[in-house]
Amino acid sequence: MAASTELYTPVMSDALVILGAAGAVIPIFARFRITPVIGFILIGLLVGPYGLGKLVPEHPWLYHVTISDPDRLDIFAEFGIILLLFSIGLELSFGRLWQMRQQVFGLGSLELLGIGAALAAILTGLGQSPTAGLALGAALALSSTALVLRITNRATPVGRAALAMLLFEDMALVPIIFVLGALGPAAQDSMDGLMSTLATGTAVILGLLVIGRYMLPPLFAQAARTKSPELFLAASLLVVILASLATAAAGLSPIVGALIAGLLIAETEYHGEVENILEPFKGLALGIFLITVGMSIDLAVVAGDILKILLATCGVIALKATVTAALLRMMGARRGTAAETGILMASPSETTLIVLSAAAAAQLIEPSTEQFWQIVTALGLTVTPLLAMVGRYMAGRVDTIEPQQRLPDEQEPRAVIVGFGRVGQLVADMLAAHGKPYVAVDADADLVTEGRRLGYAVTFGDAARGNAIARLNLEQATAVILTMDEPVSAQRLVRNLRASYPDLPIIVRARDTTHAAALYQAGASQAVPETLESSLQLSEAVLVDLGVSMGPVIASIHEKRDQLREQLMEEGGLTEKPSLKSSSLHDRSA
CATH class of the missing domain: 3.40.50.720 (NAD(P)-binding Rossmann-like Domain)
Structure with missing residues (x-):
């Protein structure tokens, strides 16, 4: 009984808090037709270790409705991102990715390198060391795959451009982390580790592609014969968990495995059924991730340095929006498309937090610097839905379409x-x-x-x-x-x-x-x-x-x-x- 209570206290209590918060936010904000993104972050702020969780020592009963230990958030955030990347992979295909190769490696690389270099130069000029400026520039140049692809429609020009840039950023995440490690004190070990991980990761990805091609069709065919939605769900989760574990064991990010799992299932004739079954999990996965973002914001630090945090957040957003829009215009995009995409991609990313942690571990930035930019990232993620609305408004302003033919009256059949x-x-x-x-x-x-x-x-x-x-x-x-x-x-x-x-x-x-x-x-x-x-x-x-x-x-x-x-x-x-x-x-x- 003691073992059972011990298991319940740290794990089950946290899970119930996060799932209960997600279940409360979705219907409340849907009723008022407000995006739940801000609601999830505010709820996370309220029940997190820097909100009511801080009061647990004085009021022990709050333990069961809050999370008081920041370190326990990582597993929930990673789970949410894995499910989101899996659902994105389901809506893609290898053929579509091949068709987008010029956008992914052309536009995507220019966007990441251009913004990263600009941010690195500015931060170095403001007093950071060159290596710290490079680390912060690479981290802040990343944009939120979890939010942007959830907000935009991938069938539109804005959605296609955003998807191309985000795919390149996700692929570049692992090399960025290892390059930062190579700039730290143990540089030679990091370079050796980089080459070893790239070789192992490539082998694992090729193995997943081969195994998935021959194993997934019979697996889902068997699930289809049972006519059991539960078995379809179990098979889908098994595939994504195994793929994520395989890439994590190879030294790559688990989200790489989740994306590959989605792509592999998208190539089968059962992808539509899998997507229908997993549809309710998309909102839940996004909610879990956003709640953990809200929980990571320390209001005491924000209040003590509010002006710098706001200036840094606005500066990063303005620079990223300007560079992205300019690149799109240079590549022939319409003014409205360039403006909307630039503003939509302007906030930092959930992966920014990963790169910041890697830079701190490599001793490239101080812990206080890491915390400052973590708060900037969290605030940037919070305003992403507002940026999307601003982007659509600006697109309409700079790219107004004048009617040349009378549209049928709305009351006319x-x-x-x-x-x-x-x-x-x-x-x-x-x-x-x-x-x-x-x-x-x-x-x-x-x-x-x-x-x-x-x-x-x-x-x-x-x-x-x-x-x-x-x-x-x-x-x-x-x-x-x-x-x-x-x-x-x-x-x-x-x-x-x-x-x-x-x-x-x-x-x-x-x-x-x-x-x-x-x-x-x-x-x-x-x-x-x-x-x-x-x-x-x-x-x-x-x-x-x-x-x-x-x-x-x-x-x-x-x-x-x-x-x-x-x-x-x-x-x-x-x-x-x-x-x-x-x-x-x-x-x-x-």
């Missing part, structure tokens, strides 16, 4: 096209040709500007954010057509739209038949797989060239399409289409 790339424009052309009013929405300012110049009724908006779609007054919509080439986002948006508008026809572009089945399950009225339609068009061309009359060919194509659609709906778990008051554009606009 019209179709809503989400995504205005090649497919969206073709749908708009066909609707216009048959006299059907429409409005299109896209998060790419370049596409919106070009579309309006050509006379299309298109407006700027990010469909991933609920308020952008809500502003289009879908109560009056004749249908919603989703054309974006983002399978996960499309599936999530269909689910949300169906929950809010049960009678709305939702027609969705699907990547393949598997994706179409998942969209039907999410609530789509019609899901059109690209691979299926190209096969039907090819069959039509073959039959006509062989001399079959056009009438029977068209009839057989329609019959085959209906047959395949019913099959896909059955695979999606539906026996009939979602109930609609009116199932056609003509009926709803009549």
Whole structure:
């Protein structure tokens, strides 16, 4: 019994405090439509070792609702970051990363080196030693993967640029730590350790890629046969834990293993199911991390040095925003995209805390310097959601799009096209040709500007954010057509739209038949797989060239399409289409 009580006291009590705080913040802030990021940090500040936890010696009962030992926070923070990086990996793929290689190693390297060098030069000029300036510059140049990718939509130009820079920063984390170690007293040992770790880490990563390619499909296939969500969850957590342990044992960061685990599962046909099951854990993981950030802020130190801390925080944010925006403009980005991305990426990162600890361990900076910049980092993370809002506002100010065609009135029945790339424009052309009013929405300012110049009724908006779609007054919509080439986002948006508008026809572009089945399950009225339609068009061309009359060919194509659609709906778990008051554009606009 004593052993059981001893286990409960330090471990279970802390876990209950953090999970209970996360459970309280999410619904309260959701009710008031406020980002929970600030709430998580404030709660952490309240129940942490520098808040109510400080009063435990005078009031022992507070022990069970606070955390009084700062050292016990590390495991919870690392757990939150690991889950976040795993979920990010799930939404990527090796093919997409390969396509982004120029942005990752071009833009990403320039951003990290440019900001790091600028900060190092300024801090050295303010009295830091050259090695301390280099260490602090490298630490503060990093941006928050956990927050930025949670806030932004990776399908937009801002999201793609931020993702490229953040991926490079995550890959550069381990070399940065070892270079700092090489600058310390035991330089030769650090260099030997660097080469050894790089060799071992490379071998481990290659091993994970090979094992994952051949072991994960049968593992998740077996989980799928049991039709047990719990087994899917257990298998997913097993993969991410083993991958994180493997990279940690090799001397790399566990978050590298978590990201690789997500990428490996993203390559399997079961990634959609894994993502659905893990969806509730994303908010929880972010909350755990942010609560630990709040717990690390010592209000006594802040109050004693408030002016310097505020100046340092504002200076770092201003410099990072300026350098990032200038680099993006040099590489051809629009002014609005450059401004929004620069401001969004301006705050320090959760990995800044890791680099600061490594620099202090290498005796490059004093403990007091480490604590000062830890507080600056925590404050920077706190204002990241506010920076995102400022960035969106500034983007609208510097890159205003003047309408060249009257958009349909909000009260006028019209179709809503989400995504205005090649497919969206073709749908708009066909609707216009048959006299059907429409409005299109896209998060790419370049596409919106070009579309309006050509006379299309298109407006700027990010469909991933609920308020952008809500502003289009879908109560009056004749249908919603989703054309974006983002399978996960499309599936999530269909689910949300169906929950809010049960009678709305939702027609969705699907990547393949598997994706179409998942969209039907999410609530789509019609899901059109690209691979299926190209096969039907090819069959039509073959039959006509062989001399079959056009009438029977068209009839057989329609019959085959209906047959395949019913099959896909059955695979999606539906026996009939979602109930609609009116199932056609003509009926709803009549």
